[in-house]
Each structure stands twice: as structure tokens, then as C-alpha cells.
Amino acid sequence: MAKIFCVANQKGGVGKTTTTVNLAAGLAQIGQRVLMVDLDPQGNATMGSGVDKRKLDLTVYDVLLESASVAEARVHSEKCGYDVLGANRELTGAEIELVSLERREKRLKQALAAADADYDFVLIDCPPSLSMLTLNGLCAAHGVVVPMQCEYFALEGVTDLVNTIKQVHANLNKDLEIIGLLRVMFDPRITLQQQVSEQLKGHFGDKVFTTVIPRNVRLAEAPSYGLPGVIFDPSSKGAQAFIAFAREMVERLQ
Numbered sequence: 560m561a562k563i564f565c566v567a568n569q570k571g572g573v574g575k576t577t578t579t580v581n582l583a584a585g586l587a588q589i590g591q592r593v594l595m596v597d598l599d600p601q602g603n604a605t606m607g608s609g610v611d612k613r614k615l616d617l618t619v620y621d622v623l624l625e626s627a628s629v630a631e632a633r634v635h636s637e638k639c640g641y642d643v644l645g646a647n648r649e650l651t652g653a654e655i656e657l658v659s660l661e662r663r664e665k666r667l668k669q670a671l672a673a674a675d676a677d678y679d680f681v682l683i684d685c686p687p688s689l690s691m692l693t694l695n696g697l698c699a700a701h702g703v704v705v706p707m708q709c710e711y712f713a714l715e716g717v718t719d720l721v722n723t724i725k726q727v728h729a730n731l732n733k734d735l736e737i738i739g740l741l742r743v744m745f746d747p748r749i750t751l752q753q754q755v756s757e758q759l760k761g762h763f764g765d766k767v768f769t770t771v772i773p774r775n776v777r778l779a780e781a782p783s784y785g786l787p788g789v790i791f792d793p794s795s796k797g798a799q800a801f802i803a804f805a806r807e808m809v810e811r812l813q
């Protein structure tokens with residue numbers, strides 16, 4: 560059975576997409592069969608996996624509206640070693656179109672069930688909001704990975720997300736849990752970041768992943784080459800951290 564994880568945080572620019580594509584590439588490198596689902600109309604995870612969002616015939620939009628299956632809409636990224644269910648601007652419309660439909664929050668879950676046997680991991684890159692799209696991600700998933708920067712308001716932001724996840728757990732998806740909080744863009748020289756990191760561990764205990772993703776320019780450069788950092792520069796500190804994170808994920812699930 561495939562393990563399905565959402566990478567979510569309602570804040571923008573916190574490292575969701577970077578986490579999704581690099582974890583996908585890291586898992587693929589250690590032999591896991593991975594599907595990356597882009598649920599953000601910006602399509603950054605699609606482009607960052609070497610798939611041109613403007614050239615896609617079918618996307619996650621068609622899957623949500625049940626005009627295509629996952630098997631029909633996915634494409635394989637040769638360079639990255641995983642499959643991509645892509646997104647582009649068309650997905651913006653899904654939010655409104657879904658409102659009048661039945662089972663609107665369970666569309667992705669149902670569609671993924673048909674592709675379950677093809678994968679060990681499905682990773683869903685969520686948009687920066689707690690919208691119907693994110694809700695589809697949360698309803699489909701077994702767990703949530705929350706990337707966060709160790710900054711002053713970090714804990715407050717996470718509290719909102721934790722409450723949403725509790726509600727989805729109670730009302731829509733009994734399987735859902737927070738798998739862990741991932742500290743990203745970490746700079747150990749900044750005292751405040753160390754302090755917030757300690758606070759996080761105090762508050763969330765072993766829900767905080769051991770692996771820490773450092774701030775690393777190679778991770779930021781990689782998307783402009785249409786690659787995850789793990790593929791773009793495997794020896795960089797950022798890439799190494801994501802490979803370690805992929806291993807930690809696999810270990811946590813055993």
C-alpha cells in the first residue's frame with residue numbers, strides 16, 4: 560500500500576515545494592516508487608521536476624473533476640526518477656467548480672486509490688492556504704509533513720495548521736496525523752533560530768524530525784534548471800540533508 564503524505568503549511572515561501580520535490584527525488588534515489596502530486600496552481604513543483612506545466616494535456620485538475628484517471632494524467636520525469644501528476648493555472652478554477660459537486664473533498668483520495676499499487680510513496684505539494692485543494696490533499700493523506708522556518712511567529716502559524724488537521728482527522732479522515740515538523744532554511748549561526756528550534760522540540764517532542772535542512776543556495780538555484788537540488792547538485796549540503804531526510808522518513812515508517 561502506498562503511503563500518502565501532504566506537504567502543507569498555510570504560509571507561502573516556507574519551503575513546501577522545495578521539500579516535496581527533494582524528498583521525492585531522495586526517496587526515488589533510495590529505491591522507492593514515488594508519485595509527486597502538485598496541488599498548487601502555480602505549478603512550481605511540476606516545473607521543478609523537469610515537467611513543463613504549459614505543455615501538459617492532462618493535469619491534477621482533470622483528475623479532481625473526474626475527466627481523467629491518475630494513470631492517464633501522470634507523466635514520468637526521467638531526470639528525477641519519479642512520476643508527476645502536474646498542475647498549472649487551470650487548477651485555480653477547480654476551487655470554484657468543486658464547490659457544487661458531491662464528495663468534493665474526497666476526489667483526490669478516490670483517484671489515488673486506483674493507482675495505489677504503483678507506488679511506495681505519494682507526496683502532495685499543497686498550496687499556501689487551507690482551501691478546498693488543500694482539503695483534498697489532507698483527506699487523501701495518511702500524514703502531513705510540515706516544513707517550517709525557525710522564526711518568531713512559527714509556532715503560532717503551526718497552531719492553526721494543527722487545529723485544521725485535528726478537524727479533518729475528527730470529521731473526514733481518521734487516518735490523518737502529523738508525521739513531523741521539518742526545520743528548513745536553517746541557519747545555526749542565528750541565535751533566534753536555535754531558540755525557536757529548541758522551543759519546537761520542547762512543544763512537539765519527537766514529532767520534530769531529526770534531520771534539519773540548512774539554508775543552501777544550491778537548493779534555491781535548482782528550480783531554474785527544472786531540477787530538485789538532490790539531482791542538480793547531489794554533493795551540496797542541502798541535497799545531502801534531503802537524502803538524509805528521505806532515509807529518516809523510510810525509517811520512521813518501519
Ligand code: ADP
Nearest residue numbers: 571572573574575576577744773774775778779
Ligand atoms: P513554498 O512552496 O512553501 O511557497 P518554496 O519551496 O517555493 O516555498 O521556497 C520558497 C523560496 O525559498 C524558493 O525560492 C526556494 O528556492 C527557497 N528555498 C527553499 N528552501 C531553501 C533552502 N533550504 N535554502 C535556500 N533556499 C531555499
Ligand code: MG
Nearest residue numbers: 575576599603
Ligand atoms: Mg510552493
